[in-house]
Amino acid sequence: AQKVTQAQTEISVVEKEDVTLDCVYETRDTTYYLFWYKQPPSGELVFLIRRNSFDEQNEISGRYSWNFQKSTSSFNFTITASQVVDSAVYFCALSANYGQNFVFGPGTRLSVLP
Amino acid sequence: DTAVSQTPKYLVTQMGNDKSIKCEQNLGHDTMYWYKQDSKKFLKIMFSYNNKELIINETVPNRFSPKSPDKAHLNLHINSLELGDSAVYFCASSQGYSGGALVWNEQFFGPGTRLTVL
Numbered sequence: 001a002q003k004v005t006q007a008q009t010e011i012s013v014v015e016k017e018d019v020t021l022d023c024v025y026e027t028r029d030t031t032y033y034l035f036w037y038k039q040p041p042s043g044e045l046v047f048l049i050r051r052n053s054f055d056e057q058n059e060i061s062g063r064y065s066w067n068f069q070k071s072t073s074s075f076n077f078t079i080t081a082s083q084v085v086d087s088a089v090y091f092c093a094l095s096a097n098y099g100q101n102f103v104f105g106p107g108t109r110l111s112v113l114p
Numbered sequence: 115d116t117a118v119s120q121t122p123k124y125l126v127t128q129m130g131n132d133k134s135i136k137c138e139q140n141l142g143h144d145t146m147y148w149y150k151q152d153s154k155k156f157l158k159i160m161f162s163y164n165n166k167e168l169i170i171n172e173t174v175p176n177r178f179s180p181k182s183p184d185k186a187h188l189n190l191h192i193n194s195l196e197l198g199d200s201a202v203y204f205c206a207s208s209q210g211y212s213g214g215a216l217v218w219n220e221q222f223f224g225p226g227t228r229l230t231v232l
Contacts, residue, residue, distance in 0.1 A: 039155075045204060045223040089155055102170070104157040 002027045002096050004105035012031045012111045013082050021108045023092030029053075032096040034075045039107070040088040043050065048090075060077065082112045120224035123186050127195055128232055135190045135227045137205030145169075146188035147221065148180060151202045160163050163188050164210060171180025195231045202226045 003026040013019045025034065036048040049059060051068050059066045063080045079086050092105040118139045127133055141148060147170075148160040162170035166182040177193040191197060205224040 004129075040124045043202070043226055045157075045206075045226075047222070050220065091157060102159045102162075104159075107155050107157075109155075 001076060002029075002032075002094050002103045003092050004103055005093050006090075006092055006105035006108045008108045009061050009106070010109045010111070012113060014113050015084060016081050017072040018078060018080050018110055019082050019110065021079075021095045021110065021113075022089050023075045023077065023093075023105060025073050025075065025092070025094045027094060027096040029096040035091075035095070036066065036075075036077050037091040037093065037104075038088045039091065040085075046089075048077075079110075082110075084112050086110060115163075117163055117209050118205060118207055118224040120203075120227050122227060123225065124228050126230045126232065129195055129197060131195050132191070132193045132228070133195060134192070135203055135229070137188050137190070137203075137224055139205075139207040139222070141207055141222060143207040143209050143222075144185055145208050146182065146185070147206040147208075148188065148190050149204040149206065150174075151226070153201070157204075160219075160225065161188075161190075162210075192229075195229075197231050200231045202231055204227050 005024045007022055032053045034051045038046045038048055049066055056068050064113060065078045067076045087110060089107045089109045091107045095102045121136045125133060145164045147162045149157055150160055151157045160172055160174050161180045163182045165185050179191045183190045205225045206221040208219045208221040210219055
C-alpha cells in the first residue's frame with residue numbers, strides 16, 4: 001500500500017526565515033512519482049514539482065528547493081527567505097503502481113508572519 | 115482564458131437529491147481527474163479518465179458516476195446525496211497517458227466546487 005506522511009501539521013515562521021516541510025513516503029514499487037502542491041488561502045491547487053524515483057537529483061527553483069532521498073524515503077521541500085505569500089497548505093503526493101494509485105499526504109499548513 | 119473550469123462554484127442542496135458538477139479543460143490534455151477535499155483538507159483522488167476511458171476508480175460509493183462525453187469534459191454526477199458528501203470537489207487535467215502507463219505530468223486544477231449537503 002502507498003502512504004504519504006507529513007508529520008508537521010502546522011508551521012509558523014517569521015518572514016525571511018528558511019523553512020523545511022517534511023514528506024516521508026511508503027511504497028513497494030520501484031517506479032513511482034512524487035509531487036508537491038500548494039493550496040493558498042484562496043483555495044486553488046497549484047502544482048509545484050514532480051520527481052520520478054530514478055532521479056535523485058535535488059532541484060532548485062528560485063526560493064524553492066527539494067531534497068529527494070530514497071534511502072530515507074523522503075522528499076522534503078525547503079523555502080528560503082520565506083515571504084507572506086508563501087502562506088498556504090502544502091501537500092506532498094505519491095503516484096505508484098504505474099500510475100494506478102495516487103495518494104496525498106495530510107498537508108502542512110505554513111503561516112509566514114510579517 | 116480559463117484553463118480548467120468547473121460549474122457551479124457553489125452547490126447547496128438537500129440530502130437525497132441528485133446533482134452534477136461539470137468540468138471543462140481547454141488545454142488539449144488527454145487525461146482528466148476528480149478529487150475530493152474534505153473539511154480537514156484531506157485530498158483524495160476519485161477518478162481519472164484518459165481519452166474518455168476510465169483508468170482510475172478509487173473506492174468511492176457508486177452513487178458517484180463520472181461521465182466523459184469527450185476528452186475536454188469530465189462531469190461528476192452524484193445520486194442520493196448524503197451529508198458526508200459535503201466537500202470541495204476539484205477537477206484537474208494533464209497530458210497524462212503514454213504507452214502502457216499513466217504518466218503523472220503537471221496537473222492543472224479547476225477552482226473547485228464547494229458542495230454543501232443539508
